[in-house]
Amino acid sequence: MANLKSDKADITKLYKELVIKHASNPYNFGSLKSDAVRSTGINPLCGDKLEIYISTHNDTIKKIRFEGVGCAISIASASMLTEILKDTSISEAKKIAWSFISELSSNRELSENDFIKNNKELSILCAVKDFPTRIKCVNLSWQTFLSAFDDDIKITSTE
Amino acid sequence: MDAYRKDFPAINQSINDNKLVYLDSAASSQMPTSVIDEVARYQMNDHANVHRGIHTLSHRATMVYEKTRQDLSDFINAKNTNEIIFTSGTTESINLVAQSYCRPKLNKNKKILISHLEHHSNIVPWQIVCEQTQSSLEIAPINNKGEIITEDLISMIDESVVLISISHVSNALGSVSEVKKIIQAAHKNGVPVLVDGAQSIPHIKVDVEELNADFYVFSGHKMHAPTGTGILYGKEDLLEKMPPYKSGGDMILEVKFTGTTYNDLPYKFEAGTPNISGIAGLGAAVGYLRKIGMINIESHEKNLLDYMSSELKNVDGINLIGNADNKIGVQSFTLENIHSHDIGTILDHQGVAIRTGHHCAMPVMEFFGISGTARASLALYNNKEDIDCLVAGLHKVNEVFS
Numbered sequence: 001m002a003n004l005k006s007d008k009a010d011i012t013k014l015y016k017e018l019v020i021k022h023a024s025n026p027y028n029f030g031s032l033k034s035d036a037v038r039s040t041g042i043n044p045l046c047g048d049k050l051e052i053y054i055s056t057h058n059d060t061i062k063k064i065r066f067e068g069v070g071c072a073i074s075i076a077s078a079s080m081l082t083e084i085l086k087d088t089s090i091s092e093a094k095k096i097a098w099s100f101i102s103e104l105s106s107n108r109e110l111s112e113n114d115f116i117k118n119n120k121e122l123s124i125l126c127a128v129k130d131f132p133t134r135i136k137c138v139n140l141s142w143q144t145f146l147s148a149f150d151d152d153i154k155i156t157s158t159e
Numbered sequence: 160m161d162a163y164r165k166d167f168p169a170i171n172q173s174i175n176d177n178k179l180v181y182l183d184s185a186a187s188s189q190m191p192t193s194v195i196d197e198v199a200r201y202q203m204n205d206h207a208n209v210h211r212g213i214h215t216l217s218h219r220a221t222m223v224y225e226k227t228r229q230d231l232s233d234f235i236n237a238k239n240t241n242e243i244i245f246t247s248g249t250t251e252s253i254n255l256v257a258q259s260y261c262r263p264k265l266n267k268n269k270k271i272l273i274s275h276l277e278h279h280s281n282i283v284p285w286q287i288v289c290e291q292t293q294s295s296l297e298i299a300p301i302n303n304k305g306e307i308i309t310e311d312l313i314s315m316i317d318e319s320v321v322l323i324s325i326s327h328v329s330n331a332l333g334s335v336s337e338v339k340k341i342i343q344a345a346h347k348n349g350v351p352v353l354v355d356g357a358q359s360i361p362h363i364k365v366d367v368e369e370l371n372a373d374f375y376v377f378s379g380h381k382m383h384a385p386t387g388t389g390i391l392y393g394k395e396d397l398l399e400k401m402p403p404y405k406s407g408g409d410m411i412l413e414v415k416f417t418g419t420t421y422n423d424l425p426y427k428f429e430a431g432t433p434n435i436s437g438i439a440g441l442g443a444a445v446g447y448l449r450k451i452g453m454i455n456i457e458s459h460e461k462n463l464l465d466y467m468s469s470e471l472k473n474v475d476g477i478n479l480i481g482n483a484d485n486k487i488g489v490q491s492f493t494l495e496n497i498h499s500h501d502i503g504t505i506l507d508h509q510g511v512a513i514r515t516g517h518h519c520a521m522p523v524m525e526f527f528g529i530s531g532t533a534r535a536s537l538a539l540y541n542n543k544e545d546i547d548c549l550v551a552g553l554h555k556v557n558e559v560f561s
């Protein structure tokens with residue numbers, strides 16, 4: 001009989017401290033008009049679907065919004081993404097997204113000046129690493145954001 | 160029935176510092192010690208290939224393998240062991256029938272008839288074979304309780320239907336289909352019926368002769384046996400006429416470069432080395448179920464499901480999905496404004512294991528206008544205390560989201 005003491009983070013704490021705040025009233029929820037880059041992300045395992053809209057000017061993200069259906073963790077993660085990446089340069093935003101996605105699948109110690117370590121909400125969200133079945137929920141919006149800058153993505157423009 | 164609980168080592172453990180409450184047996188049921196021991200005994204003593212060697216170990220492996228076939232034949236009341244084909248699971252059994260029985264008979268004027276209630280494994284193999292043959296796939300409707308509308312299904316039967324394939328019990332909702340009535344109506348039109356028994360076999364007594372099913376398919380891992388084991392029951396006269404599905408060793412009588420003679424039933428459909436240790440375990444699982452008695456299991460689970468469905472109604476914001484008049488094994492539900500994966504995670508934190516999402520039955524979810532449900536499913540080892548832990552867990556979910 002296995003009775004291993006659990007040293008995992010308390011998931012209910014993660015929900016109460018962070019997830020519900022964002023999921024019940026997410027930032028930047030909705031769509032953007034047709035001059036924005038639009039990227040779709042789907043998690044086929046659970047049927048969650050997100051659309052991210054990005055409007056840039058001089059290589060800086062000026063507006064970023066998202067819409068879709070998903071669990072509280074995926075909605076909260078998308079909400080945080082829009083707050084964090086708004087008003088950053090595209091290259092900086094991509095760097096943050098890559099860094100966060102790789103952080104979720106690694107055991108490395110973050111350096112003191114790492115963006116994630118210095119962002120209170122992202123570092124709390126990293127607790128999801130203890131719940132491997134839910135990492136994809138957090139990842140979905142960040143991967144969707146990155147795929148917006150792939151060559152294959154459709155860019156609709158009125159100009 | 161609580162006396163049997165101790166037979167299942169996996170049930171008796173802690174998860175996240177809480178006692179495990181396992182309510183996901185519809186996905187995979189736990190194995191009793193007798194099954195685990197039989198697999199280990201086989202691996203330690205008899206491991207060899209079947210039907211091939213003349214040495215003692217190969218003989219023993221063959222004996223174990225063929226004894227399970229006999230046990231299964233008795234368990235579902237088949238006429239003889241030629242009607243029991245070992246597969247890797249329900250999915251492979253359905254694919255076998257789709258490609259071997261149906262494909263040669265299908266053309267642009269022919270149809271396969273299924274229902275809206277099916278698991279993806281009883282949808283996609285038919286979509287593929289219909290595409291291969293330009294034939295059509297017809298879907299019988301369900302009602303708001305989550306039941307196949309039997310009369311509507313029967314009215315869709317005509318001579319252009321090559322096969323009807325329906326689940327005995329829905330994996331997403333637990334609805335029991337009126338398979339006997341459907342089979343009678345189908346046979347009047349000369350149409351054979353495949354019954355997907357994956358969710359019925361661990362819960363109720365299945366008698367293929369009484370049902371008069373032409374094909375009956377199920378998986379070992381949902382009846383307390385190892386994964387990677389499954390059964391295709393087929394009436395002997397149908398199986399006799401079907402060409403092999405996969406080819407290789409063990410399914411041949413003689414191979415020459417000018418042509419090959421196929422082996423007799425059941426070996427014609429069992430190419431390649433099978434999952435012998437898994438099948439040894441499946442034999443032990445059948446023995447275990449027969450020792451307890453399917454009637455006792457059915458009545459225990461019926462009481463428990465009634466208790467679960469009525470206790471769940473005490474949870475704020477709950478909506479029970481699937482309210483069939485005749486239901487076994489599972490209860491699906493949603494909580495207002497809370498995604499099923501969040502329910503699943505917070506329950507898991509309390510040691511309660513349930514399934515969340517679309518349950519490989521996306522058309523059923525679409526019918527109810529939802530992306531998924533939380534599903535608690537029962538097995539013989541569950542008790543009322545498990546249900547109480549589930550309900551307490553759901554109160555906690557509501558509290559976290561309040």
